Amino acid sequence: MQIITLNLNGIRAAVKKGFLQWLALQSADIVCVQELKAQLPDLSAEMQMPDNYHGYFHCAGQRGYSGVGIYSRKKPDQVIEGIGIADIDAEGRFLQADFGNLSIISIYLPSGSSGEHRQAAKFYFMEKFFPVLQNLKISNREIILCGDWNIAHKEIDLRNWRSNQKNSGFLPEEREWLSNVFENSGFVDVFRRLNAEPDQYTWWSNRGQAWAKNVGWRIDYQIATPAIAQLAQRVSIYKDERFSDHAPLIIDYDHEL
Template sequence: MRIITANTNGIRSANNKGFFEWLATQDADVVCIQETKAQIDQLTDAVFTPEGYSCAYNDAEKKGYSGTAMYCRKAPNRFVTELGWDPADSEGRYIRADYDNLSVISLYMPSGSSSEAAQAKKDDFLERIYPHFVELKNEGRELIICADWNICHKEIDLKNWKGNMKNSGFLPHERAWLDKLYGEAGFVDAFREINQEAVYTWWSNRGQAYANNVGWRLDYQVITPNLVPTIRGASVYREEKFSDHAPFIMDYDFSL
């Protein structure tokens, strides 16, 4: 089972940079995309509904903004795109594919870096989404949450951690939220189960951040504990640059 999560920073832009040609070589079972920045009526080209996959998009009401997508080789029992609250629904930040006893989620967390109001929106989102994850887990479902959290958890997760301790994405209360998710709620950072190295998935477009690998690990696959023994591999794809994020790939030893 191969699951890929990727923030495309505009799915049409990523397509122009070769994302879908690369994706066709990956034999992925599930693909989770964040920040599509497109309405479904702008994605009529067949490339945006890859052959052999059940595809779902959740667009933001605001054009050219946010949005998520999922491609599933095995059709799920259902796709869920509404949580019943904003901005999750109005900004298309959530898609869930439900199988019999497992759900895969594509989630795009708001960024708080632009203003105090943006950070407040992000904090509210964190508060609202946490009990949703707990509820799904308490129902006995296995979960794989593929998310651009817009948060780094530990110092190892960003190059310049000392200079970012007061910046959105590495604020103490954001990191504490992940502590709570992994501690009290019992979820697991799948990547860190098998890799303790400094690996990043996002780089600023300013300066030479990408060339010098001055990055942040913002993209995660967070899983329920029963799935930990099935982890077989994890990698970040950097040979081509489709976005300011890199695709994050994980392989598991189970099938849907």
């Protein structure tokens, strides 16, 4: 089973940059996407159901904003939109597809970088989402949460960590919260289970020469329950082409969907 996750930074923009042509060449069983910046009527038939994939989407109420999706070669047993909290679900941040005892979730945490009001919204999301994570963990299901968490966990996960300690995405409170996800809720950072190397990033600022100099952040994750995490065999970050300011995170699991 291969799973890809990618923040598209606008599905229509990513498609213009060749995302669907690249996707057609992949062997992924599941592709989780975030930041659609579109409503369903904005999506072409090819965007909604690329060749050999079923497409499912949880769009934000606000036009041109947020939204998550899941492409799956196999039709899920059920699809769940949102976490049941109206103001969070209005932003289109959670989509779950169930396949037998396995749940794949496309998740997009808020960014707090645009101002104090959005950082407050991010903290609110984190507070409300943690019990959801705990309930998922005790559900006796295998879970893989794929997406942009907008938090770099440790110093190794961003190039300029010293100068970003007071910036959204690397605040002590955010990092502690993510540590709790791993240590107290028992989820596993699947990429780091297989790759402990530095300079492994999934997002680069458009300012300066961040991409060219690999001055990045690792903020896109596949976070899983322990049993399915143990089945991860290969991880990679695809950087040969650019469809977004994020890069696709690709993980292969020794599991048949």
